[in-house]
Amino acid sequence: IDAQDKRKTASMLQDFHPADIVEVYEELNLEEAQFVFILLEPMRAADVIVELEEDDRERLLENVPGDILARKFIDRMDSDDAADIIAELPDDVKADVLSNIADREHAGDIADLLNYDEDTAGGLMAKELITVNENWTVATCLREMRGQAQDIDEIYFVYVIDNDGILKGTLSLKKLLLTKSDQVADVYDKDVISVSVDASAEEVANIMNKYDLVALPVIDGIGRLKGRITIDDVVDVIREEAERDYQMASGISSDVEASDNVWQLLRARLPWLMIGMIGGVFGAKVIELYEGQLSLYPEMAFFIPLIAAMGGNVGIQSSAIIVQGLASNSLGIESNFKKLMKELGVAMLNGLSLAAILLLYNFIDSDSLALTVTVSSALLVVIIFASVFGTFVPLGLNKLKIDPALATGPFITTVNDIMGLLLYFLIGHVFYGFWG
Amino acid sequence: IDAQDKRKTASMLQDFHPADIVEVYEELNLEEAQFVFILLEPMRAADVIVELEEDDRERLLENVPGDILARKFIDRMDSDDAADIIAELPDDVKADVLSNIADREHAGDIADLLNYDEDTAGGLMAKELITVNENWTVATCLREMRGQAQDIDEIYFVYVIDNDGILKGTLSLKKLLLTKSDQVADVYDKDVISVSVDASAEEVANIMNKYDLVALPVIDGIGRLKGRITIDDVVDVIREEAERDYQMASGISSDVEASDNVWQLLRARLPWLMIGMIGGVFGAKVIELYEGQLSLYPEMAFFIPLIAAMGGNVGIQSSAIIVQGLASNSLGIESNFKKLMKELGVAMLNGLSLAAILLLYNFIDSDSLALTVTVSSALLVVIIFASVFGTFVPLGLNKLKIDPALATGPFITTVNDIMGLLLYFLIGHVFYGFWG
Numbered sequence: 001i002d003a004q005d006k007r008k009t010a011s012m013l014q015d016f017h018p019a020d021i022v023e024v025y026e027e028l029n030l031e032e033a034q035f036v037f038i039l040l041e042p043m044r045a046a047d048v049i050v051e052l053e054e055d056d057r058e059r060l061l062e063n064v065p066g067d068i069l070a071r072k073f074i075d076r077m078d079s080d081d082a083a084d085i086i087a088e089l090p091d092d093v094k095a096d097v098l099s100n101i102a103d104r105e106h107a108g109d110i111a112d113l114l115n116y117d118e119d120t121a122g123g124l125m126a127k128e129l130i131t132v133n134e135n136w137t138v139a140t141c142l143r144e145m146r147g148q149a150q151d152i153d154e155i156y157f158v159y160v161i162d163n164d165g166i167l168k169g170t171l172s173l174k175k176l177l178l179t180k181s182d183q184v185a186d187v188y189d190k191d192v193i194s195v196s197v198d199a200s201a202e203e204v205a206n207i208m209n210k211y212d213l214v215a216l217p218v219i220d221g222i223g224r225l226k227g228r229i230t231i232d233d234v235v236d237v238i239r240e241e242a243e244r245d246y247q248m249a250s251g252i253s254s255d256v257e258a259s260d261n262v263w264q265l266l267r268a269r270l271p272w273l274m275i276g277m278i279g280g281v282f283g284a285k286v287i288e289l290y291e292g293q294l295s296l297y298p299e300m301a302f303f304i305p306l307i308a309a310m311g312g313n314v315g316i317q318s319s320a321i322i323v324q325g326l327a328s329n330s331l332g333i334e335s336n337f338k339k340l341m342k343e344l345g346v347a348m349l350n351g352l353s354l355a356a357i358l359l360l361y362n363f364i365d366s367d368s369l370a371l372t373v374t375v376s377s378a379l380l381v382v383i384i385f386a387s388v389f390g391t392f393v394p395l396g397l398n399k400l401k402i403d404p405a406l407a408t409g410p411f412i413t414t415v416n417d418i419m420g421l422l423l424y425f426l427i428g429h430v431f432y433g434f435w436g
Numbered sequence: 437i438d439a440q441d442k443r444k445t446a447s448m449l450q451d452f453h454p455a456d457i458v459e460v461y462e463e464l465n466l467e468e469a470q471f472v473f474i475l476l477e478p479m480r481a482a483d484v485i486v487e488l489e490e491d492d493r494e495r496l497l498e499n500v501p502g503d504i505l506a507r508k509f510i511d512r513m514d515s516d517d518a519a520d521i522i523a524e525l526p527d528d529v530k531a532d533v534l535s536n537i538a539d540r541e542h543a544g545d546i547a548d549l550l551n552y553d554e555d556t557a558g559g560l561m562a563k564e565l566i567t568v569n570e571n572w573t574v575a576t577c578l579r580e581m582r583g584q585a586q587d588i589d590e591i592y593f594v595y596v597i598d599n600d601g602i603l604k605g606t607l608s609l610k611k612l613l614l615t616k617s618d619q620v621a622d623v624y625d626k627d628v629i630s631v632s633v634d635a636s637a638e639e640v641a642n643i644m645n646k647y648d649l650v651a652l653p654v655i656d657g658i659g660r661l662k663g664r665i666t667i668d669d670v671v672d673v674i675r676e677e678a679e680r681d682y683q684m685a686s687g688i689s690s691d692v693e694a695s696d697n698v699w700q701l702l703r704a705r706l707p708w709l710m711i712g713m714i715g716g717v718f719g720a721k722v723i724e725l726y727e728g729q730l731s732l733y734p735e736m737a738f739f740i741p742l743i744a745a746m747g748g749n750v751g752i753q754s755s756a757i758i759v760q761g762l763a764s765n766s767l768g769i770e771s772n773f774k775k776l777m778k779e780l781g782v783a784m785l786n787g788l789s790l791a792a793i794l795l796l797y798n799f800i801d802s803d804s805l806a807l808t809v810t811v812s813s814a815l816l817v818v819i820i821f822a823s824v825f826g827t828f829v830p831l832g833l834n835k836l837k838i839d840p841a842l843a844t845g846p847f848i849t850t851v852n853d854i855m856g857l858l859l860y861f862l863i864g865h866v867f868y869g870f871w872g
Contacts, residue, residue, distance in 0.1 A: 019646045019823075030445055033765055146613050174611060177582050193453070209675075210455045212668040214650055231649040231667045238671060239645075242678030244761055250685060250756035258761035262781045269753050270786055273819075276749045277790050280742025281797065287738045294734045301465070301730055301737040302723045305744045306716025312745070313712045313846055317705050320686035325694035326680055345698045352704055354713050361717065383709075397548055408686075410749055416742055 009039060018047035025052070033060060046076040049085065058088060066096030074101055074110070080233065081124035082106075083113035111226075121204050124234070125218045125227030130158045134168050138182045141171070157215045159189045159225055165216055167194055167225040194219045197226055204229055205237045225266065245323055248405035249316065251276070255363060272410045279414030283308070283421050290425040299368060300428055302422065303375045310379060311386045311420030312413035314350070316392030319408040326398055327405075339391065347387035349382040353378035374431045378424040385423065386416045444477060454483035461488070469496060482512040485521065494524060502532030510546070511538055516562035516669065518542075519549035549663075557640050558633035560670070561654045566594045570604050574618045577607070593651045595661055596624045603630055603653055603661040614857030630655045633662055640665055641673045681759055682840035685752065687712070708846045715850030719744070719857050726861040729868065736803060736864055739811045740857065746815060747822045747856030748849035750786070754779060754826030755844040762830065762840055775827065783823035787816040810867045814860040821859065822852045 013021060013036065019136060025033055025048065039058065049057060049131055061069065065090075074082045074097060086094055101107035109127035116122025130148045132141045145158060145344070158171040169190040179187045194217045195204055208216055208231055218227045244255065251272035256264055287294070287304070294300055355376040362372035396406035449457060449472065457476070461484065462794045463470055473481060473496065485493060497505065502525075502758065510533060537543035545563035552558025563794040566575045566584045581594065594607040615623045630653045631640055644652055644667060654663045667700055687708035692700055723730070723740070730736055791812040798808040825850055830840035 017627075017647060019648075051599070071682060127822055177578070191453075209671060211453060212455075214667065215550075229670070235667065235671060235674060236847060239674055239678055242675055244680065244765070246678065246682035246756060246760065248684060250752045252753055252756060256757065256774070257764075257795055258757050262778055262785070265757070265778070265782045267784050269750075269782065270789060272753070272792075273746065273749055273786055273790060276745055278743065278746055279486065280483070281741070281794075283741040283745075284738035287741070288735075291734055291738075294737055295731065298731045298734065298737075299724075300560065301734075301740065302720035302727075303716070304737065304740045305719040305857060306713065308744065309712055309716055309719075309740045309748070309849065309853055310709065312748070313709055313849070314705075316686045316845075317688055317708070320682060320688060321692065321694050321701070324682065328675070328679070339694070342698055342701070346701045346705065349702050350700070353706065354709060357710075358713065358717075379713075396700060409752075412746065413749070417745055428840070 009036065013040060013046070018044060018051050021048050022051045025056070030059060040234055042072050043076055047074045048113070049073055050077060050081040054088065057085070061085075061089075066093045067100040069093075070097045070100035071102060075106065078126050078128055079109040079113055080124070080227075082110045082122075086110060087114060087118065116197060120197065121195045121199040121201070121216075121229060122216045124201060124204060124229045124237070125197070126230070127227045129225065129226065129228055132158055132159050132171060132184055134160050134162050134185050134188065135182045137185060138176065138179060138187065141176070142171070142183050157217075157228065159192075159217055159228070160184065161225050165224040167192065167219050167223060170217075192217065194225075195229075196221070199435070201234075201237045202241065205241065207236050208234050209238065219304040223280050224407065241327060245327055245405045245408075248403075249320060249323070249408035251410040262360045264277050276410045276414055279410075282418050286418060286421045286425065290429070293429060294423065297368070297371070297428075297432060299366070299371050300374070300425075301377075303371075304424070307375070307378055307382055307420045307424045308417040311382045311416035314347070315385040315390035315412045315416040316408065318387045319394050319404075319412050322391055323408055324393040326394065336395065339395075340388070343387050343391045344384070347384045350387075351383035354383065355380040370428075370432045370434070374424070374428040377431070378420075378427045381423050381427065382416075385419055389416065389419070441631050445472065449476060450480070454487050456482060457484050458487045466495060469777050478508050479512055482509040485509055486513060486517040487638065487835070490524065497521075497525075502529045503536040505529075506536035507534045507538060511542065514562050514564055515542065515545040515549055516560070516663075517732055518546045520554070521558075523550060523554065524547060530837065540669065552633060553635045553816050557634065557635040557637070557652075557654045557665060558630045558662070560637060560640060560665045560673070561633070562666070563663050565664055567597050567661065568594055568607060568620055570598050570621050570624065572620045574612065574615060574620060574623065577612070580828065593653075593664065595607070595628075595653055595664070597661050601660040603628065603655050603659060606653075612765075626655065630661075632657070633664075637670075637673045639678065644670050645674065677763060681763055681841045684839075685756060685759070685844035687846040712846045714855055715846075718854050720855060722857045722861065726865070729865060733807070733868060735802070735807050735863075736810070736861075739807075739814075740860070742811070743814055743818055743856045743860045744853040746790070747818045748769035750783070750819050750822040751826035751848045751852040754823045754843065755840075756828050756846050758827055758830040759840050759844055762834055772831065775831075776824070779823050779827045780820070783820045786823075787819035790819065791816040806864075806868045807871070810860070810864040813867070814856075814863045817859050817863065818852075818856040819835065821855055825852065825855075 014288070016024070021036075021044070025036065028036065033056075033096040037048070040048060049061070052060070077085070086097055089097065098107055098111060101110070113122070113125070113127065118124075130145055132144060136144070159167060159177075160169045160171050160174065162168050169188045171184065171188045175187050175189075181187055193207065193211055193213065195207060197218055197220055204216065206227075207213070214231050216229045217225055218229060220226050229305045242257065247255070252268050253271060257269040321361070358379055359372060361373060366372055393407040393412060397407050398404045452460070455471075455833065457480070461472065463792055464472060469492075473484070476484060485497070488496065492812065493699055515520070525533065534547060536544055537546070549558070551560070568580060572580070578851055594609065595603060596605045596607050596611075598604055605624045605628045607620065607624045611623050611625075614722055617623055629643065629649065631643060633654055633656055640652065642869040643649070644665075650667050652665045653661055654665060656662050676691065683689070683691070688704050689707060794815055795808060795812040798811060828849060829843040833843050834840045
């Protein structure tokens with residue numbers, strides 16, 4: 001982009017949706033990005049800032065003075081987006097920005113929102129609301145709504161409050177269009193699902209998902225309406241939740257992406273690999289215990305990887321089913337005993353089929369009856385152990401209020417590896433005693 | 437629940453939200469469930485049917501005749517929910533239900549929707565729309581909207597079409613409340629993002645997520661408005677997508693849940709375990725190749741599980757990062773070469789740190805210099821191989837339009853296990869040649 005193209009670039013970008021500008025944006029270096037940014041009209045620039053990834057935004061806004069940030073951009077954002085962005089700024093810039101927001105009511109809303117933890121309903125909500133009083137007439141209502149709507153992008157919901165600001169219900173635009181009554185009290189819907197400011201983001205996501213809500217009002221301890229959360233903010237929570245469980249199961253901590261740099265990726269991966277390696281060292285110790293047996297019957301070493309891998313695979317399956325069930329609240333109401341019985345049933349069937357196939361294979365392929373019987377018996381026992389362990393560790397962690405996803409991935413694989421080896425050599429010891 | 441409690445149960449359930457009734461419902465046996473169901477007023481019963489899990493719904497509706505189903509429930513559902521439920525019915529009941537829907541226009545909408553594949557925009561959309569003509573006045577508009585709104589739960593969006601039914605834009609209720617003009621043409625927003633009926637569910641989810649949309653209009657090949665998709669239908673798609681990737685990585689096929697029965701769970705898990713077992717048999721063959729070396733140096737067996745497990749762990753990490761990046765479109769625009777370089781960087785750093793720690797440990801703990809050097813070198817090489825393999829297999833599959841998630845989990849773990857063993861013994865062969 002050279003200087004002569006300025007006009008062209010500017011007029012081109014005016015027709016783009018902010019989300020598309022963000023995509024163009026990510027391909028530019030900092031200098032080009034700042035250049036593009038200057039060309040955007042402030043409203044669009046504010047939208048682009050909101051859509052940018054946190055890293056990109058920090059880099060871009062680093063050298064922008066607080067008063068310009070406040071007047072040009074923050075003033076034009078919804079309170080929830082503005083609060084998220086201000087929360088990322090260094091403390092001195094934060095105060096500077098807040099004091100330079102022209103609309104003092106907006107500044108007050110943002111300052112309020114900064115008090116909430118970002119993973120709570122308070123941290124997710126926006127203060128932009130259309131509210132009407134339950135004692136108003138329909139005509140007053142429409143007039144007031146017109147006034148309030150000036151500041152708000154789009155009206156999806158109108159909330160009804162009483163004189164103390166307590167949430168009483170919702171007013172449907174449809175009913176407002178159709179009504180013949182002239183009192184709001186006759187028209188509004190008193191069944192309203194709301195959430196407390198300190199509910200967790202996960203609870204908010206579960207409630208909105210369960211009741212198929214597009215927006216959810218947020219109330220304080222005494223029921224006063226404080227803000228509303230819209231589904232688009234929660235979609236990210238839901239997606240991140242599901243992705244995080246997958247990442248934990250894959251041995252990746254903190255929310256990394258392929259586009260992060262080498263150090264971020266390393267920090268997220270190395271600790272889990274360390275756990276795996278320590279497990280491997282324990283595994284080595286287990287095998288060392290049976291060194292005598294191994295030098296007598298070196299063919300026992302052949303099936304070490306098979307037994308270890310199957311223990312790991314089965315444990316991952318079992319824990320993934322439980323972790324997903326806990327995350328989506330779909331575990332159902334089966335008692336733990338029934339769950340255990342079912343998991344045991346699956347494990348027995350898996351174990352018996354695989355052990356039988358392996359028995360047949362070794363019967364044909366191997367000369368050692370002791371090895372053949374050992375490998376298949378160990379496989380069956382390991383599958384049953386790994387299933388039960390993979391089911392109960394996440395359930396147990398969940399009961400202790402520890403994130404059950406921690407139990408998936410390297411931890412459970414490692415424990416199952418070691419236990420698998422122990423069981424394998426123990427069983428081998430017995431059977432070689434008979435047939436060896 | 438006995439007969440005398442009928443009245444009490446009925447009046448209690450009237451105050452429940454359908455989603456809550458579903459929860460109570462899942463705790464009941466079939467007989468109790470049918471009893472509860474009869475007590476519900478039809479509107480609420482229809483909502484409950486929509487919210488039920490597919491299995492539960494099939495069981496419940498099995499014995500309900502088509503005409504009753506049509507008249508009591510389907511008539512009261514939105515077209516998209518109705519189409520989903522009818523699609524699950526046996527073919528003869530399907531026709532029976534369709535012909536018994538009292539509202540013929542509703543029946544026509546449902547029949548139209550049945551033509552679309554359930555994983556496309558057409559399959560997700562509902563036909564309930566509020567549309568206005570671009571040539572109308574604001575007054576006509578409001579009158580027409582009142583008429584259309586009778587059939588529709590809630591108005592979030594009003595779409596503007598021309599005389600041929602081509603989608604021209606959206607009309608914001610806010611602007612309608614605020615406008616001073618009396619022509620719709622002056623008020624409506626001509627920038628509208630829409631999607632074609634045959635776009636995939638994944639595309640729909642990506643578009644709605646990217647542009648933070650609450651509803652998305654669906655058009656046919658020539659731009660005519662056919663329906664709309666709301667975000668609540670897409671949240672499930674997004675969640676299922678993320679969950680499915682996690683399940684594939686854990687070696688679980690088809691969408692099973694902890695509450696499914698033993699056979700469903702077995703079917704989803706056994707095939708993947710078979711892959712793992714076949715891999716284990718190949719692993720056994722690899723070790724058998726080096727049986728001579730193993731009986732000379734049985735201590736080489738100690739580190740078989742460590743090497744195999746680390747190959748698996750690293751491969752899972754790398755593939756998970758790529759699969760998530762592909763799923764969320766956040767891979768960025770880095771070239772494949774740059775991705776390879778970065779992955780190699782991470783692999784080198786991971787490999788060097790872990791190999792160094794293990795070298796130190798074995799230097800202290802083990803008497804065999806050959807073993808010490810072999811294990812650390814093999815670990816480094818295996819980590820690098822598994823990283824590159826775990827990165828490029830999913831990228832390659834994606835290029836071939838095969839679901840990259842297939843490459844995660846047991847498949848990649850198994851290949852890395854076998855390669856790890858080969859590399860370990862090869863390296864051991866060389867180093868024991870020097871120091872053995």
